[in-house]
Amino acid sequence: MVGIVIVSHSQKLAEGIVEISKMMAETAPIIAAGGLDDGSLGTSYDKILAAVEEVYSSDGVIVLMDMGSAVMTTEMVLEDLNRPNVKMIDCPLVEGAVLAAVESAGGRSLDELSELIKDSRTANKF
C-alpha cells in the first residue's frame, strides 16, 4: 500500500486528519507530521523525514501538506531523499487525505493515487 504523510503546522490538525481518514480506511498506512518537536506550531524537517521513512515501502509514499513552510520544508525533504516514488501532491488537505487513504487501502498504485487525489481539487462540497 502507498504510504501517506500529512504535514501541517499543527500537530492536532495533522493527527485529526489522520483520525478522520482512518475512519474510512483503517488499514491505510497514513501518518501525521504536524507541528514542531515540542508540539508548538510550525513544520519540522526531521518530523517529515521520519514520517516518510516510517510509512515508506516499495509502493511509494505521497505527502499532503497545508501551506507555506509545510510545502517548502516537504520539498526540501523530498529533494534530499531523492526517491522518485515519494511525491508531494497539491490538494485540499482533508478531502485529499480521505481519498488517498481509501484508495491506498484499496490497493491503488502511486501513479493512480496521485491522479485521483488531484480530482479532489475541483470537488465541490455542495
Added chain:
Amino acid sequence: MDTKKILAIIEAIAKRIEAEKNFLTELDNEIGDGDHGINLARGFKAVDEKLPTFADKDIGAILKGVGTALVSTVGGASGPLYGTAFMKAGNVCKGKMEITEADFVAALDAAINGVKMRGKAVEGEKTMLDALCPAYKAIKVGIDGGKNLIDALADGVDAAAKGVEYTKTIIATKGRASYLKERSLGHQDPGATSSLYMLQTTLEVLRST
C-alpha cells in the same frame, strides 16, 4: 574575506536576530502568523551553538551548515527560504578558505535565486526579495564599477532599506500576508526586514574588522 570573518558575521547575525526577535514578531503579528522573530531566533540560536564545529571548515561548508541548521530548526517559511539561500551560497564557496568580491557577489546571486526557487516568488510581492534584490543590484554595480566590498555593500544596505520601505506601499501576493490583501498595505514586510538586518550586520562586521 576568510573563514574567520565569515564566522564572525554569522555570530553577529545570530546576535542581531535575537535582539530584534520581538520587533520582527510584532511586524509579523500585523500581517502574518506572528512567528517570524521567534522562529528565526530559534534557528540562529541553533546555528550559534553549531559555530564551534565550523571552525576548521571551508566557507562553503560553513554556509551549508548554517542553511541545514536553519532548515531543521526554524519551523516557519523563513527556515526553508533562508536555509536554501545559505546552502546555495555555500555551493558557490565550496572548498574555499577565502572568497573574493566576485565570489561574494556570485554567492549572493545564488542565495537570491535559491529564495526565488524555493518560494516561487519574484520581486514586488512583499517578501524578503524586495530587500535582497535591490541590495544585490547595488552591490553588483558597485563591485563592477571598481568599489571595494565595504563601499559596495554600504550601497546594498541602503538599497535594502529602501526596499523595506517600499514593502509598506505594496499589497502582499506571497506568503501569509497575501490572505490580508489590501489590509497588508502600510505594513513593512518582516522577511524583508530580517534580510536587511543580515546585510547591515555583515557590513558592520566588515567595517569593524
